[in-house]
Amino acid sequence: MRCRNCESKAQIYLRSFNLPLCKNHFIQRYIDTVKKTISKFKMFSENDKILVAVSGGKDSMALWYLLLKLGYKVTALYINLGIGNEKGESGYSNMSEKVVREFAKRMGADLIIENVLEKYGAPAPLLDRKRTPCSACGIAKRHIFNSIAMQRGYDVVATGHNLDDEVTALLGNILRWDESYLKSQYPVLHAEDGFAKKVKPLIFLTEKENLAFCMFEGIPFHHDECPFAQGATNITLKRIWAQIEDFMPGTKYRFFREFLKFKEKYFKLEEKKIQGKCKVCNQPTLAGDLCTFHRMIEKVKNKIITGEHFQQSY
Ligand SMILES: [Zn+2]
Ligand SMILES: [Zn+2]
Structure with missing residues (x-):
């Protein structure tokens, strides 16, 4: 198969668009897609100070590399979530940290590292046993990103x-008709009192495209899946999406693009209903005098004081 744009042999076939491309034209298309997304949604400009959240996985590593390559003012933030830390250097979070540290060194890039286990006494997914691991971990990550960005x-x-x-989150939100998530799902969330602006520049690129970009550009990444993700609803929804895409190539992309159009037409982004400030971190709260994260942390502290220890369940 030949590249759509030149005489070279195609090195990747994007089935969703019936598009065979050589390495160079794939990279060009990838970069153009990111640039278009950044400008269409007015994500940031050359003068903005950008904090990029990196996990060591292919998606965030691709984003970090590309923003550096495009000359943006970027600092990466890696949060060591404490996952598998009892295994030492071969644990999930420590391995990811190593990939991120080495890449920062190679690129001469700025990097901030935060350690959840050291700071809060438990791995992020186990901070709140009443929540699913992914939910507790998500709250911790969002809180830390936001507080570092604000401070x-x-x-x-x-x-x-x-x-x-x-599309996985969107399908899940539709299956639950989760109005508040459907209203807030968007490529850019503007800054509000106490909340930093948040953007997703890779939102129109698939996992496969990010993987290919990393391979073609020689970007290192941590290959393992988080051990807590096994059995999570999202994995099932991703499998369902793979089947839909297999039967009807291009559906994923159209589904998301049309959702954004629908949203722009029928409902505007709502401002968060801020109730007050958290007495620990001063971030806005949506209820009471503690933010969601510090309500969770209070519970951890109480458990430690009463001597109830965390059992690692993986
Ligand atoms: Zn080509
Ligand atoms: Zn707080």
Whole structure:
């Protein structure tokens, strides 16, 4: 098969678009897609200070690399979530940290590292046993990204969410008719009092495209899946999406693009209903005098004081 744009042999076939491409034209298309997304949704400009959330996985590593390559003012933030830390250097979070540290060194890039286990006494997914591991971990990550961005004066937080993540979340939100999530799901969330601006520049690229970009550009990444993700609803929804895409190529992309149009037409992004400030971190709260994260942390503290220890369940 030949590349659609030149005489070279195609090195990747994007089935969703019936598009065979050589390495160079694939990279060109990838970069153009990200640039278009950044400008269409007014995500940031050259003068903005960007904090990019990196996990060590292919998506965030691709984003970090590309923003550096395009000359943006980028600092990466890696949160060591404490997953598998009892296994030492070969544990999930420590392995990811190593990939991120080495890449920062190679690129001469700025990097901030936060450690959840050291700071809060439990791995992020186990901070709240009443929540699913992914939910507790998500709360911790969002809180830490936001607080670092606010404290250190970053203009915007960028994450590596891809099209597969978005359509999976969207399908889940529709299955539950979760109005508040449907209203807030968007490529850019503007800054509000106490909340940093958040953007997802890779939102129109699939996992496969991010993987190919990393391979072609020689970007290192941590290959393992988080051990807590096994059995999570999202994995099932991703499998269902793979089947839909297999029968009807291009559906993922159209589904998300049309959702955004629908949203722009029928409902505007709502401002968060801020109730007050958290007495620990001063971030806005949606209820009471503690933010969601510190309500969770209070519970952890109580457990530690009463001597109830965390059992690692993986
Ligand atoms: Zn080509
Ligand atoms: Zn707080």
